[in-house]
Amino acid sequence: MNNVLRVENVCKNYGSFTALNNVSISVPKGSIFGLLGPNGAGKTSLIRIINQITLPDSGTVYLDGEILQPQHIQYIGYLPEERGLYKSMKVGEQALYLAQLKGMSKEEAKKKLKYWFEKFEITDWWNKKIQELSKGMAQKVQFIVTVMHSPKLLIFDEPFSGFDPINANLIKDEILNLRNEGSSIIFSTHRMESVEEMCDYIALINKSNKILDGKLKDIKQKFKTNQFEVGLLSSDKDLLLNQIEEHFTVEKSKAISFNEDFRLLISLKNGETSKDLIKFLNNKAQITHFTEVIPSVNDIFLKSVADN
Amino acid sequence: MGKLKLIIKREFLAKVKNKSFIIMTILSPLMAVGLLSLIIFLNEKNSEEIRTVAFVDESQQFSDAFIDSDVLKYIDLTSIGIEEAREKTKEFYYGLLVIPKSDSLSQLSKSITFYSNDTPSIDVLSNIESKLEKKIRNLKIEQLQIDVDKIKAIETTVAIAAENFSGEKSSKIGSMLRMVVGGGFGYLIFMFIIIYGTSVMRSVIEEKTSRIIEVIISSVKPFQLMLGKIIGNAMAGILQFIIWAILAGLILYSVTLFLGMETVGSSSAIGQMSPEMVQQMQKSSNSDLQVLLLEIKNLPIMTLFFSFIFYFLGGYLIYSSIYAAIGAAVDSETDTQQFMMPVLMPLVIAIYVGFSVIENPHGPIALGFSLFPLTSPIVMLMRIPFGVPWWQIVVSMSLLIITFIGMVWFAAKIYRVGILMYGKKPTYKEIYKWLKY
Numbered sequence: 106m107n108n109v110l111r112v113e114n115v116c117k118n119y120g121s122f123t124a125l126n127n128v129s130i131s132v133p134k135g136s137i138f139g140l141l142g143p144n145g146a147g148k149t150s151l152i153r154i155i156n157q158i159t160l161p162d163s164g165t166v167y168l169d170g171e172i173l174q175p176q177h178i179q180y181i182g183y184l185p186e187e188r189g190l191y192k193s194m195k196v197g198e199q200a201l202y203l204a205q206l207k208g209m210s211k212e213e214a215k216k217k218l219k220y221w222f223e224k225f226e227i228t229d230w231w232n233k234k235i236q237e238l239s240k241g242m243a244q245k246v247q248f249i250v251t252v253m254h255s256p257k258l259l260i261f262d263e264p265f266s267g268f269d270p271i272n273a274n275l276i277k278d279e280i281l282n283l284r285n286e287g288s289s290i291i292f293s294t295h296r297m298e299s300v301e302e303m304c305d306y307i308a309l310i311n312k313s314n315k316i317l318d319g320k321l322k323d324i325k326q327k328f329k330t331n332q333f334e335v336g337l338l339s340s341d342k343d344l345l346l347n348q349i350e351e352h353f354t355v356e357k358s359k360a361i362s363f364n365e366d367f368r369l370l371i372s373l374k375n376g377e378t379s380k381d382l383i384k385f386l387n388n389k390a391q392i393t394h395f396t397e398v399i400p401s402v403n404d405i406f407l408k409s410v411a412d413n
Numbered sequence: 414m415g416k417l418k419l420i421i422k423r424e425f426l427a428k429v430k431n432k433s434f435i436i437m438t439i440l441s442p443l444m445a446v447g448l449l450s451l452i453i454f455l456n457e458k459n460s461e462e463i464r465t466v467a468f469v470d471e472s473q474q475f476s477d478a479f480i481d482s483d484v485l486k487y488i489d490l491t492s493i494g495i496e497e498a499r500e501k502t503k504e505f506y507y508g509l510l511v512i513p514k515s516d517s518l519s520q521l522s523k524s525i526t527f528y529s530n531d532t533p534s535i536d537v538l539s540n541i542e543s544k545l546e547k548k549i550r551n552l553k554i555e556q557l558q559i560d561v562d563k564i565k566a567i568e569t570t571v572a573i574a575a576e577n578f579s580g581e582k583s584s585k586i587g588s589m590l591r592m593v594v595g596g597g598f599g600y601l602i603f604m605f606i607i608i609y610g611t612s613v614m615r616s617v618i619e620e621k622t623s624r625i626i627e628v629i630i631s632s633v634k635p636f637q638l639m640l641g642k643i644i645g646n647a648m649a650g651i652l653q654f655i656i657w658a659i660l661a662g663l664i665l666y667s668v669t670l671f672l673g674m675e676t677v678g679s680s681s682a683i684g685q686m687s688p689e690m691v692q693q694m695q696k697s698s699n700s701d702l703q704v705l706l707l708e709i710k711n712l713p714i715m716t717l718f719f720s721f722i723f724y725f726l727g728g729y730l731i732y733s734s735i736y737a738a739i740g741a742a743v744d745s746e747t748d749t750q751q752f753m754m755p756v757l758m759p760l761v762i763a764i765y766v767g768f769s770v771i772e773n774p775h776g777p778i779a780l781g782f783s784l785f786p787l788t789s790p791i792v793m794l795m796r797i798p799f800g801v802p803w804w805q806i807v808v809s810m811s812l813l814i815i816t817f818i819g820m821v822w823f824a825a826k827i828y829r830v831g832i833l834m835y836g837k838k839p840t841y842k843e844i845y846k847w848l849k850y
Contacts, residue, residue, distance in 0.1 A: 120846050153833075156631040157631075158627070158630050158631060158833070175634070178631070178632055181631070183627075183628070183631040185624075185627040185628060185631070187624045187627055187835070188624055188625070188627065188628060189623040189624030189625045189628070190623065190625050190628075191427070191619075191620075191623060191625055192619075192623050193427070193431075194427070202419065202423055203628065203629075203632070205416075205419050206416055206419060206420075206629065206632040206633055207632050247628075250628070
């Protein structure tokens with residue numbers, strides 16, 4: 106029961122095309138779950154199944170331990186990648202309509218909307234038509250519409266597209282806020298730095314199959330290659346390099362150094378520890394820098410997809 | 414159910430609040446009536462023009478045949494001779510009628526000529542012809558020394574009182590009335606289906622292009638959205654027609670008053686008459702107006718009303734669900750062309766068939782097309798004023814209901830897939846594949 110959403114062995118075919126092949130994921134309560142994958146991998150198909158826009162050919166989806174049913178719609182908030190609002194409808198009217206479609210009463214919706222409109226300082230937009238707003242402004246309204254019914258599960262597909270850095274930050278803070286208040290969030294994006302920053306868990310889908318999932322920290326541990334980035338001060342760089350290469354596999358680091366030190370990426374052999382490396386280096390040169398190389402989500406993404 | 418109501422309400426308001434809806438609703442009856450009044454006005458103006466026809470009567474027998482009417486005056490130029498009369502007519506008159514000298518009346522009747530500056534109007538010519546015919550006929554009667562009174566005594570007019578076996582009277586005026594009523598209702602349905610079907614389609618395309626569709630269908634089922642759209646638009650349509658009917662009635666009434674024309678008796682006039690008066694009317698005279706009033710009373714008004722509602726709803730639901738499916742399948746209105754043709758075809762055929770149906774309401778063509786569900790809403794309504802056996806109505810309505818359910822199901826399948834498809838223009842083959850998703 107610690108998972109707000111459990112997708113089990115879901116398959117979906119469109120004609121002869123397989124969009125999802127036996128995909129299972131679990132989204133723990135109160136977490137931000139990054140759903141990653143190249144374009145056309147099947148992320149949107151999976152999200153649509155969770156939203157009951159389409160039905161899976163086989164497999165089951167559980168929301169809070171119950172098999173997904175039509176009335177669960179009100180517990181889910183969805184911000185699709187392809188989003189929009191009725192252009193000729195007024196902001197307030199439209200937000201009320203969408204809130205009511207999510208099962209809120211009119212009074213309740215008004216109260217909630219007031220709260221959010223004040224929070225985003227957009228109360229004077231209430232009687233404006235969407236077509237009078239800029240794209241970024243409309244996106245704000247769209248965000249409010251997605252979260253206003255305080256759903257258990259929020260699904261954001263590329264939530265930052267169309268926002269300037271200031272507003273993107275505002276939205277990011279709101280998403281983190283929502284997580285802290287107990288909502289669980291599925292977050293699908295190609296912006297790896299936001300995944301790095303925000304996600305607790307990730308799953309990677311490629312060519313209709315899930316190829317990787319778990320806690321972001323654990324995955325990073327798993328993808329660690331026992332490589333260290335070191336900075337060394339030495340009068341004879343070539344000699345030093347030769348000496349190190351006798352014992353370790355060495356790559357030149359791309360990192361730019363601020364002083365005149367010598368940056369290297371050194372991989373340990375099996376059975377060696379960082380202690381051994383430090384000892385070895387300490388005898389040869391002055392160490393200015395020493396960090397373990399943790400793979401970025403970007404690296405993990407590229408590596409997994411390439412291996413797959 | 415609550416969500417469907419919300420959708421219907423939104424679709425209805427979105428349609429009704431639209432500026433073009435308001436303008437169309439108010440302007441089109443004004444335009445229609447304006448056009449009608451213009452035609453009437455021009456017609457009146459035209460017939461008010463006084464034409465003068467000169468004549469040269471060399472036979473000396475016709476001078477009393479030409480009596481001036483309001484619009485046609487005659488002037489006798491026999492005294493100045495043909496040549497001069499020609500010159501004068503060219504300048505002043507509408508035309509010149511030349512009646513030559515002749516020995517026999519039969520020959521004379523073939524040698525009369527009318528000269529004019531322009532091609533003469535048929536009205537004027539037939540008017541003159543009938544006057545000449547009457548005069549020549551009288552002259553012949555005189556020649557043959559037949560008693561004019563006897564001739565008058567043998568003149569007869571026959572008005573056949575047609576009646577069908579269940580005792581309903583029919584007459585020529587009645588048939589005309591039925592043609593007008595049936596044709597009118599058929600046309601109304603035709604117009605409504607096209608206008609509001611297209612409007613449903615536009616609204617679907619709008620949701621697709623504004624990309625709100627995915628937001629909406631994460632809250633409601635696509636089927637609910639489609640149905641809500643269809644019903645909401647139908648309600649807007651009904652509202653528009655009610656407003657049109659009221660406006661058109663009011664404007665037409667005031668225009669007829671303004672032009673000082675006689676208003677054709679309405680059914681309320683019959684209601685106000687006492688039974689004796691009605692009886693008296695039936696006995697005493699048989700004027701066209703009274704026949705018309707009686708025929709209106711004889712129309713199967715209740716059947717007509719309910720079948721109008723039924724066929725209107727059935728036909729609209731079938732076609733608008735097809736329109737919704739088309740809207741879902743394409744990305745923009747310009748892509749709809751290839752799908753519109755097959756949809757419009759049965760409607761246009763129905764209207765064409767309708768022309769022959771009102772001539773022969775019980776023939777095999779009429780029967781066939783009034784049972785076929787894609788044409789029955791129009792064709793059956795055109796037949797109903799003439800009386801249709803109940804079993805045909807039952808079969809036709811059942812087929813309509815079955816087709817409607819099938820069509821909505823079919824459209825919903827295409828709609829469900831189509832609304833999430835972007836980018837490429839679908840082919841029929843692809844749409845067929847969607848049915849299986």
